[in-house]
Structure formats: structure tokens, C-alpha cells
Amino acid sequence: MKATKQIRGSGLSVALVLLMTAVLVDAADIGNSNANWYNLKQLAPGDDIRIVLNDAKAYEAKFQSVSADAIVVRQRSGEHTFNRERVLRVSAKGQSHRLRNAALGTALGAGLGFAASGNLGEEVAVFEPTHGSAPKYAALDPPIVNPVAMILAAAMPLDHVGEGAKSQRVWEAVAKVVREGKVRTYDMMRLSGGPRVIQQGAASTRQMADAILAGLE
Numbered sequence: 031m032k033a034t035k036q037i038r039g040s041g042l043s044v045a046l047v048l049l050m051t052a053v054l055v056d057a058a059d060i061g062n063s064n065a066n067w068y069n070l071k072q073l074a075p076g077d078d079i080r081i082v083l084n085d086a087k088a089y090e091a092k093f094q095s096v097s098a099d100a101i102v103v104r105q106r107s108g109e110h111t112f113n114r115e116r117v118l119r120v121s122a123k124g125q126s127h128r129l130r131n132a133a134l135g136t137a138l139g140a141g142l143g144f145a146a147s148g149n150l151g152e153e154v155a156v157f158e159p160t161h162g163s164a165p166k167y168a169a170l171d172p173p174i175v176n177p178v179a180m181i182l183a184a185a186m187p188l189d190h191v192g193e194g195a196k197s198q199r200v201w202e203a204v205a206k207v208v209r210e211g212k213v214r215t216y217d218m219m220r221l222s223g224g225p226r227v228i229q230q231g232a233a234s235t236r237q238m239a240d241a242i243l244a245g246l247e
Contacts, residue, residue, distance in 0.1 A: 067114060070096040073122060079103065080194065081112065082119040084209065088198065093122075118205055121189060121198075143176030143217045146183035148190070157186045167223055172234035174227055176215040178204055181242060203245030213241040 070093075073079065077093040081103060091103035091110070101120070102111050145160035159179035167175055181204060188197035207213055215238050216227035228234060233241070 067096075067098075070101060070120060077122055080121045080198070081117065082121075082198070082201065082205070083112065083116050084118045084205065085116075088202070119201055121194060142179065143215060144178050144182070146179050146186055148183075148186050150190075155187065155190050157183045157190075159183050164223075170225055172228065172236060174216055174223060174232065175235050176217050177235050177239045178208075178242075181239070199246055200242075203242050206245045207238070207241045213238055 073093045073096070075092075075094055078090070079093045080088060080090055081101070082088045089103070089105065089110075091105045094102040094104050094109065096102070098114075100111050100113050101117060102109060104110075142159075142161035146157065147160045148155060148157045161179060164175050167173065181200060185197045185200035188194070188200075208218075213233045214231075215235070216223055216230075216232040219227075219230070219232055221227050221230055221232055
């Protein structure tokens with residue numbers, strides 16, 4: 031059997047993207063992931079990266095260094111430092127053996143509704159949400175489960191096959207919805223799952239998915 035490597039993305043316990051600012055933390059009540067930030071130490075100075083901030087702005091740059099609180103990169107305009115709390119996501123271009131789609135920043139460490147994962151083999155890669163199928167919610171109408179992990183799991187293979195720009199659109203659409211905080215599933219509101227969460231103001235699975243799709247248009 032050929033070896034496989036498991037990666038965790040999304041964050042936002044990727045806990046992905048996402049993945050943010052105080053606005054995002056208030057909206058999604060998500061914490062920090064020291065483990066995912068530490069993964070940046072696998073990069074080497076000069077590695078080409080794409081860094082996405084929690085305001086959805088993205089930059090192509092060369093990695094320089096990382097500390098506990100910030101990442102330093104070099105662009106044509108010179109050297110720039112981005113504080114950790116501003117960073118949503120870092121992708122290493124052409125360096126999948128070291129880092130692939132690390133979802134970073136305060137958005138990381140979120141609940142399983144945000145956690146996507148990948149298993150990379152020499153010939154095959156499989157991407158999926160980290161969480162299970164939540165059978166106890168299967169009969170609820172409308173469905174209430176957070177679809178973000180599934181959506182990010184669908185974006186990760188795009189990066190894997192070199193379609194980074196398409197993947198980026200998905201990540202940024204998710205970041206926009208979470209940052210705005212207008213559409214939130216029950217887990218983002220810290221509610222206990224059940225049939226009453228919709229009446230308590232939580233978005234359904236479809237409403238959350240539709241909001242993210244609208245961000246892609």
C-alpha cells in the first residue's frame with residue numbers, strides 16, 4: 031500500500047479558513063489554532079505563496095519568515111509584515127510537499143462545521159469534511175447542518191490540480207459570508223442543534239449555501 035499524507039484545511043479545528051478579524055470572531059465565535067500557524071514554519075525563505083487576509087484581499091508574495099504573531103513576506107514594493115489576526119489563509123504555490131492550503135488566523139480553530147480535510151497519496155487524493163454525517167439531524171426539515179466544511183472540501187481539490195484561482199473564489203466567498211455575519215448556522219451562533227434553531231434565528235443548510243453561492247457571482 032502506498033503511503034498517504036493527511037492534511038487538515040479550513041479552517042476556519044480547520045479548524046479553515048477559516049479561516050479573522052474581531053468582526054468575524056463575533057459572527058462565528060471561533061478561536062485560534064496554534065497548530066496550523068506553526069505549519070508555516072515548514073516554508074522556506076523565498077517560497078512563492080498566496081496570502082489571503084480576513085478582508086478577502088489577496089497577495090502574491092515570497093515567504094520570508096514567521097513568528098508567533100506575524101508573517102513576513104516580500105513583494106515587488108518591498109518587505110511587508112501581516113499580523114497573525116489578519117491572516118485568513120496561506121497557500122504555498124508548487125510546494126505541496128511542505129504546505130498545502132493552510133487555513134490560518136483567528137478563524138482557525140473553528141468547530142467541525144468549518145473543518146475540511148484531505149488525504150494525499152502518490153496517485154490519488156481524497157478530500158472530505160472532517161465531521162461525520164450527523165444522522166441525528168438527517169430528518170430535520172429544513173436541514174440545519176453547516177455546509178461550509180463540505181464546500182471547502184470541494185474547493186481543496188481545485189488547488190490540488192492547479193486550479194488555485196477557482197479555489198480562491200470559493201474561499202473568499204465563504205470568508206465574506208462569515209465576516210458579514212448576516213447568515214449563520216446554529217453552530218456559528220453557539221446554539222444546541224435541534225428543530226428549534228431556525229426559529230432562534232439560525233440559517234438552514236440551504237440558506238448558508240445560497241449565501242456562499244451568491245458571493246461567487
